Amino acid sequence: MGNSTEPEKIGGQEPGKCSAPPEQILVVGIDDDATILEFYKSVLGSLGVRYESSEEPARGLELVETLDPALVLLDLNMEGMDGLEVLEHIRARNIQTQVVMITGNYSIETAVEAIRQGATDYVCKPVSIEKLRGLVEQARLAAHHFQRAESLEKELIQVFALEAIIGHSPRMLEVFDLLQRIAPHFRTALILGETGTGKELVARALHNLSPRKAQRLAVCNCAAMVESLVESQLFGHRKGAFTGALEDRVGLFEWANGGTIFLDEIADLTPATQSKLLRVLENREVHKLGSPQPQHVDVLVVAATSRDLSQEVKSGKFRPDLWYRLNMVQVELPPLRDRRDDILLLCRHFLDKFGEEYAKEVRGFSPRAQNALQAYTWPGNVRELENVIGRACMLLRGKFIDLDDLPDSVKESALSGSDSTLTMQDAEKVALLRTLGVTKNRVLAARMLGISRAKLYRLLEKYGIDSEASADEKQEESDSFTFPPDEHLP
Ligand SMILES: Nc1ncnc2c1ncn2[C@@H]1O[C@H](COP(=O)(O)OP(=O)(O)OP(=O)(O)O)[C@@H](O)[C@H]1O
Ligand SMILES: [Mg+2]
Known part of the structure; x- marks a missing residue:
């Protein structure tokens, strides 16, 4: 459709003369005077700016929440809801929208209050066309900066990721360093950490960073296996080895031969299986149930547990020799409450992930939601955080996650801030x-x-x-x- 001789016009200006970046922005007008809204409409239309409006403050707020405009032209004195109150609502939920207060009666006190509450500007009626044009350009520039900041944040997530593990706290950077150093050489590794700290993610990263990357990774949850079938699943069996063994079965060790096996919840293995596992680790041989012949296997073994294995050893539930064997290389994942620097980075990561999954443009968090997310203690660690953000993204109607989109447990932490245990x-x-x-x-x-x-x-x-x-x-x-x-x- 474009005419090659005609330069494309952006916002009513030729590209070369456009001082602001060429984003298509949306402006929302909220004023109980319809003639003013009409005036905005005609001026903004001539500037090629998308425009929505409402004479009702509550409806206007809804528009702001759902449309996430770059600029709101907000009347100060309206029936139903005061402009400052509307401003407060907008600011609590949305950090990027520029809000310009428009007033018929200038007062220095209100101007100061409006700016203090986060208004970008305070303008007297009647608003000139020139002034409107200036506000639009300013909002366009701010929207451009905000988008740039968003994409930088995304790039930052890439920088602070090892495989799929995200983190930039000093504790996680230490973990990244350790993983990179051990991955090329380890034969067995033990990953410790509370539930949801990312042990499985780390096991997968170790495999992917190891020279066996192209080979298989077998994942085995020792806690989820039926006790009587554990050995058969790990080591395999011959037909007729026990009642119900109707044919030969390849065990996970054999299946993953040449690659890696991840034994999750290792503390749940019975003493009998623990001793068989020790033999596999020491001799690199597996005995299929019902077979007299040992079979050579060459696999990297990554084990994980959220329990205190030294305690399990002391209480006689875990074999000390197996523990020493596994413990040669140990990776300890800190709980999320001990690496609060990672919380917002992870929030951003999950926001992008779920935004994409639910095909929603979720742009960020309100300041108070951010405070709550940072103050909460996260007993379920990253898994809990992932679920909280996932749920919020799924239910979200606007573009920014606010306090009300978070579960009560997280919301409550906002009230007490980081001093959640204060009397x-x-x-x-x-x-x-x-x-x-x-x-x-x-x-x-x-x-x-x-x-x-x-x-x-x-x-x-x-x-x-x-x-x-x-x-x-x-x-x-x-x-x-x-x-x-x-x-x-x-
Ligand atoms: N640092 C991280 N970066 C990105 N995602 C993470 C991180 N840590 C954990 N996750 C995500 O959190 C969820 C839980 O992680 P994972 O299953 O690895 O935890 P776990 O320590 O094995 O937990 P459990 O002990 O309960 O099995 C997964 O969806 C994982 O992708
Ligand atoms: Mg796990």
């Missing part, structure tokens, strides 16, 4: 220390906390907080007055 007294002490840290001045701190100076001094004494009066403070103490006066404060 009221601890919280009081933390509030004192933080406020003094910011103000460096006890008079100001008392004012910020909304308590009298006398009460502040009592609390400092109670918690043994040693704070010297600053020079400013001494001056202020002598000539300041407090509003409300101290005697009216608690």
Whole structure:
């Protein structure tokens, strides 16, 4: 359809003259005055910008949530919901949309409040065409930067991945380093870590990084096997070896010959199977059930458990010789709560994964959802995090995951932040220390906390907080007055 002699126009401008990147952006207008919305429509239409609008603040919010516009032109005084309230709702959920407050009555206080709440600009009516054009270009540029940041984040995930394992915390970088060093040489390796820390992922990575990559990887969950069939499954059997053995069966060791076998939940093996396994590891031979002839096998063995094997050895449930044998190379995966730096990277990774799976454009997390995800203790580790993000992506209607899209357990951690174990007294002490840290001045701190100076001094004494009066403070103490006066404060 394009005419080769005619330069393609972008946003009403020729490409060479376009100062902003050429993204097609969407603008939403929210105003209870229909003529203003019409005005936006005609100007934005002439600029080639997509536009949606609503006279109803609640409906406008819905549009913002579902359409994720680059720019919202938001009236300050509306019936039903105040513009600042709409702004607060938008900001809580969405971090990329630019919100410009439009007002008929300029007030410096409201302007400051709007900017403080995250408005990009505060503009008086009537809005000129030039101003609108400027706002659109600014939003286009911001959308471009946001997209660039998103794609950099995706690249970052690639950088901080070893095989399919994602992590950039110092603990995980150590694990990556260890895996890369052992993969070319190991014959047996033991992976330890709580449930959901990625033991199977690491086992697969070890195989893929080993010289046996092109050979088979047999995965065997020792806990899931029927006890009476474990040996037959691992080592195979000859026809007639036991009742029900109607034909020869190849065991996993033989099947994976030349490759790798992953023995998951190794602590669940019975003592009899443990000793047979030890023999396989030591002699590289398997005895098929019912066969007098041992068979040579050459496999790499990766074992994993979430139990404390040294404890199992002490209590006599696990053979010490097998433990020593497996323990020659040990990889310990830290629980997620001990590598919080990885949480947001993993969240981003699963967001991309599930967004693709559910064919949804999920762009990110609201700041408060991010806080909750980071503060939660993740007893189920990465598996739990994966499930939480998967569920949120599946149910999500908008483009950003908010607090309400997270399960109660995670949501609750947002209320307490990282201080999830604080008592009221601890919280009081933390509030004192933080406020003094910011103000460096006890008079100001008392004012910020909304308590009298006398009460502040009592609390400092109670918690043994040693704070010297600053020079400013001494001056202020002598000539300041407090509003409300101290005697009216608690
Ligand atoms: N570092 C990681 N990067 C990306 N995905 C991960 C990571 N760690 C775990 N996962 C994912 O979390 C889920 C659980 O991982 P995995 O099955 O390897 O854990 P596990 O330690 O074997 O758990 P269990 O002890 O319960 O068997 C998998 O879907 C896995 O892909
Ligand atoms: Mg596992």
